[in-house]
Amino acid sequence: MTGTKLSAASACYLLAFAASGCGPVDEFASVQGTLHVAGAPAANILVIFTPESGDGRALPRSAGVTDADGHFLLRTDDGRQGAIVGTHRVTVEDMDPYTVQRTDRPPSAGERPPAPRVPPGYSAAATTPLTAKVTAGGASVELEVPAAHR
Secondary structure, eight states, rough: HHHEEEEEEHHHHHHHHHHHOOOOOOEOOOOEEEEEEEEESSSSEEEEEEEETTTTTOOOOOEEEEEETSSEEEEEESSSSSSESEEEEEEEEOOGGGGOOSSSOOOOOOOOOOOOOSSSSGGGGTOOOEEEEEOOTOOEEEEEEOOOOO
């Protein structure tokens, strides 16, 4: 009888553990790449990979800023290197208009921040035509974006 109670208790424990559901574990892989705007490497462009989740879960995005050679390395918002394995919508945003040299004087008449170098449709996940596939072994991505109309 003691063995039966132990087995029933064990079964209840296992059932409770299974019902709690650990959920899927998201796999990350290293992602680096190069961004060209109108054929030339572009510095100071924010590159964001937003994973497409087939099951409706919110997955962490990854981002990096390009250097002078257009090279970027992705990290998640919480600092992990790489991106979730799978398909991503890729958005790009020119950071130059946000990093204008600040001075103590007010802007002169007609002085404006630099115009963005990339078309506006590339800065939103819903409208960007860019996608990338991240595989378990990592990814090296080459991105080409047309110049914005000025």
